[in-house]
Amino acid sequence: MAKKTKVAEKKIPLKTWLEADETLRLPAIVPPVTYPIETLVPEVRHQTPAVGQRATRPDGRLHGLGQTKYIDDLAFPGMLYARIKRAGIAAARIKSVDTRAAEAMPGVMAVLTGREIPVNSFGPSLKDQPVLADDFVFHAGDGVAAVAAVTEQIANDALDKIKVEYEPLPAVFDPVEAMQEDAPRVHAPNSNIYATKLIKKGDIEKGFAESDHIFEGSYRTQMVEHVPLEPHASIAVWDPNGRVSIYSTLGRITLGRADIARTLKLPINRVRVIATIVGGNFGGKNEISQEPVLALLSKKTGRPVKGTFTRTEEFIATTTRHPIIMDYKTGVMKDGRLVARKVRLVLDGGAYCSWSETTLGKACILAAGPYNIDNLHAEAFVVYTNKTMTGAMRGFGAPQVCFAYESHMDDIAEALKIDPLDIRLLNAFEEGSPSPTGQVLHSVVVKDSLRTAAERFGWKEPRS
Amino acid sequence: MKRRGRGIACMWYPIGFTVAANPSAAVVKVNEDGTATLLTGTVETGQGSLTILGQIAAEELGIATDDVHVVSADTDTTPMDTGAIASRTTYVTGNAVRLAAEKAKAILFDVAAPMLRVKPDQLEARDRKIQVKGYPQRYLPIGEVANHAQVVMGEPAIGAASFNPATVALDPETGQGKPFSTYVYATQIAEVDVDDETGEVDVIRIVAAHDCGTAINPMLVEGQIEGGISMGIGFALQEEILFDAAGRQINPNLTNYIMPTSLDMPDIEVNIVKSYDVTGPFGAKGVGEPTAVPTAAAILNAIHNAVGVRITSLPATAEKILAAIKAKRAQEPKRIAAAR
């Protein structure tokens, strides 16, 4: 016999609500307890001065009680559920989209295709991403049509009834291949190399010529996803004055509002974006995804429409981290001083630009590492491929280049027989050091961080 | 057998957008009893930004964290914010909040000055009081001043402000310029065990030393570092989106996309490096992304230290490590292992 769970003591007597309902006419479904009124505020929140306190979080209390309302926990009367059909093919021209069978299904209230989006393009810098694909598909996760239905199950079933005819096009998946002149053009007629960056400092050839040793290394990183526990979700609700309210998991509501207004051709003050507490972002919820789709479905049906991404859609239809191919060449003096560094970065830019320009810029600026190097040449390219779009993910290129420059540093240290800690202390930035872009750095504590970590770790202690 | 190794990685990371304007605006309203409400357009995505911004407003007004109620994330009612991105919230939105609170405080000082028979610039706000600098015995409770301001003088204490980091555009030929207003620095040292018969890596402990300027809330900074390290471990050893020949993802699910669970986490020791940035709110900079940056590098360096193989592509799966170990052994002449 399984052990009975000890449940919290309740003041409500233990009898069925059905019995009570007969005599007292109480509602059959009892709302959950939203209290305790634990008005006992932790003392730390009453301390002054406030900065430096280990203050507890008021939202932390709600989380612990399960009372935080995320988008999927919200419901509006008459609300419909939306789902988006994903292309399943990496590069194609859409010949036709037939939604008649889906529309005829009982319970399906509206269908939407790319043709119906007033301005079907958006993007934080290059506006190269469609809200729903209309003429072309650029990666397998592209949305090609959407439905709104009275239950999620019916919406799901309706997707299967939408018939899309594709004309497959040549696709390219490797960024180095995509850089070649004869590679298929992802966003024809534009070149696949959609942004570049260059940082030059000092005289790189002279630097190499003066070095005692030259080291080279090549590194590459993979595509990963943010995997926020809460999937992307939104609800669109119109009011009779033609204002749309979008409840959303967006992390940037001002930008989101501007993009929604632009794609729907509305003045900005007719769009309201409300974000709840979001269940994790990490960079993946910083641009609109399904919001204009839900707004249009809601307008068509006259009812609120909710859309939540499945976990599969989180992987195939939202942004990911750029895989980067990094080539390093460093000139070093025999005492371990870095005097010249040449870096070449090729970023796999996925099907759409998204946050790639920012990532490119940061990766290039950070690529040399926090080290004083007089002669520097760093160039970076970001390239379209027919894969899931790459965008902002915690670090904007920094985790990738850090992996490269720190692995490279250890290889140099080993070859010169210098302790990895010491070679870093020799070269690291100090207060007032110039950065790769010539900026005078202030509040520089990289050596402090090295020394603190090494001391706390016991780096210099003999190994057990 | 298991071989232990240690690896070190340090990094630098900027706060805010690259050159481009990324402003944040905030409104601070002091209520008639001296508590306050903060309106901010930023979105709480779990990092604790609303708590931090409340602490910054409270510090400026001299009240406690719990005295500030934070309202956020509604484009109709909260002022614009470029968003919780690029680790900018503590620094950019925090500065906007501090400036807004300062403006509200100025109204309180103007009202309190004649009540305390001094000039406004002689006043400071501390411990829920408006008091005279250098002579704190002469003070008024902030609630009394706020009530007097709104109800008697008809001047509610409301302050609105915005902030944008100071940058210089990068030269298109050479990339020279000042792309960011400030940077943070960190080091992580990882200790790993590598099984040289299976290639499996066990991360035993990580010691992290992170700079965030002033730590507005050290407990939340620790949480960010621990969380960032977990993402770094996944990036280093486990996570990968795989595509088939037709460009479709093979593992778009959590069964086959391996990411860290509680069993994969090492012992983590967090150290916050002492630093103060004069351009940040009360010296603070930021911490959200930097925490996930050096982990993979430290772990890969530790693997190299443990078994002498250099894995140059992530993730460093057991298969890759084992293949590299075998390849290395094939090249080495046979010799008898020396006593350790």
Place this chain on the structure above:
Amino acid sequence: MANVTITVNGETRVASVPPETTLLKLLRDNFNLTGAKLGCDVGDCGACTVIVDGKTVNACLMLAGQADGRDVLTIEGLASMDRLHPIQKAFEDHASLQCGFCGPGVILSAKALLDEVPDPTAQQIRDALSGNLCRCTGYTKMIEAIQEAAHSLHDKAA
């Protein structure tokens, strides 16, 4: 339609739902108990963890019909009218939850553990949480909080 009678957080509830309805959907949509979350719907992430007859279960993998006649504890059943459960209190004091989405599942996994093992080691806690994915926190502060909750539950019982 499947008719189910389930004791949820000490109260008897009844519902009539399509047979393919999961316990998760039943709790969220029919009983308005939105604490259990939908993270993947296939039992990989643990965000839907609830306690059924004393054992943790992924509610997305159990059909509503399978829960008929059983005793279900959700996050909403832990606190009483005037105080937080010690696990909830410890999580708040240690800032163990950041975005909070995995929180209800983690707290219930912790509760099930502490019901069986009043004084768990850190490794036992890690094992108990191994089915709950968390992307924000790195689990460290959760383990600290659960250890503290174990002590305070122990002190209460003593």
